[in-house]
Amino acid sequence: MASLKSQDCGSICQLALFLLAVLAGISIITLGLMMNSKYSPRTQKQPLVIRLNSFSVSDLNVSNSISGANWDAVLLFGNRHSYFEISIESFESFVYYYHQDALSCALVESIHLGPKKQKLVQIKFNASGCGGGEQPFVEERVLKEIKRDGDNGTLHLGLVLNFQASYRKGPWSWVYWLKAKCTDLDVLFETGPGAGMMIGDEPRACSVPLLK
Incomplete structure (x- = not known):
């Protein structure tokens, strides 16, 4: 039983890390698009x-x-x-x-x-x-x-x-x-x-x- 709980915890942690990585990637892409639209030489x-x-x-x-x-x-x-x-x-x-x-x-x-x-x-x-x-x-x-x-x-x-x-x-x-x-x-x-x-x-x- 303890082993199953440990496995469940590990799966949840992996999922959480994956979601954090996805959110970080989205944030970086969004920031890049914002920087490009605001500061790109083409917009200046x-x-x-x-x-x-x-x-x-x-x-x-x-x-x-x-x-x-x-x-x-x-x-x-x-x-x-x-x-x-x-x-x-x-x-x-x-x-x-x-x-x-x-x-x-x-x-x-x-x-x-x-x-x-x-x-x-x-x-x-x-x-x-x-x-x-x-x-x-x-x-x-x-x-x-x-x-x-x-x-x-x-x-x-x-x-x-x-x-x-x-x-x-x-x-x-x-x-x-x-x-x-x-x-x-x-x-x-x-x-x-x-x-x-x-x-x-x-x-x-x-x-x-x-x-x-």
């Missing part, structure tokens, strides 16, 4: 801000190639929120001609932004900018168009940044792929042969949509 104004402060090019000699050109961009990465930490993994960035033809690429080191923090990042696009990898191939058609525009004094360019960003609040985190674009970037050539600078002194806001 995009926490990450990117602004192009300056852009210049030197040694641009359009012949059979422009691989010897040096493109230099300074961007400000800012975290506008007071509770998110943002971590960006190392990523590739590209200089584009009219937003469709890649001219040069560069690797950018990882970036961490605490709440309400910002950081200036300089990106140098040159022959070794892709970490020793190959630069984009530029078609002869594009080279002719660049030479024509350069002779007229202005190049119409853009920057594209492809990266993965993690938004963290306490133990909770959200990871997204982002494709930031700094468009309508006009470079004026008046400082010397093959050298130009971005038109205008005001920083340019870059588009930073959440992809997934």
Whole structure:
């Protein structure tokens, strides 16, 4: 009889532990859904801000190639929120001609932004900018168009940044792929042969949509 009571007690204890585990699981899921609906970057104004402060090019000699050109961009990465930490993994960035033809690429080191923090990042696009990898191939058609525009004094360019960003609040985190674009970037050539600078002194806001 004592043995049966002991077995009954053990079964009741196991059932109680199972119910507690189920309740704990439901509570965690409910809390996660609440956190996601309240704090997810998708429900907030995009926490990450990117602004192009300056852009210049030197040694641009359009012949059979422009691989010897040096493109230099300074961007400000800012975290506008007071509770998110943002971590960006190392990523590739590209200089584009009219937003469709890649001219040069560069690797950018990882970036961490605490709440309400910002950081200036300089990106140098040159022959070794892709970490020793190959630069984009530029078609002869594009080279002719660049030479024509350069002779007229202005190049119409853009920057594209492809990266993965993690938004963290306490133990909770959200990871997204982002494709930031700094468009309508006009470079004026008046400082010397093959050298130009971005038109205008005001920083340019870059588009930073959440992809997934």
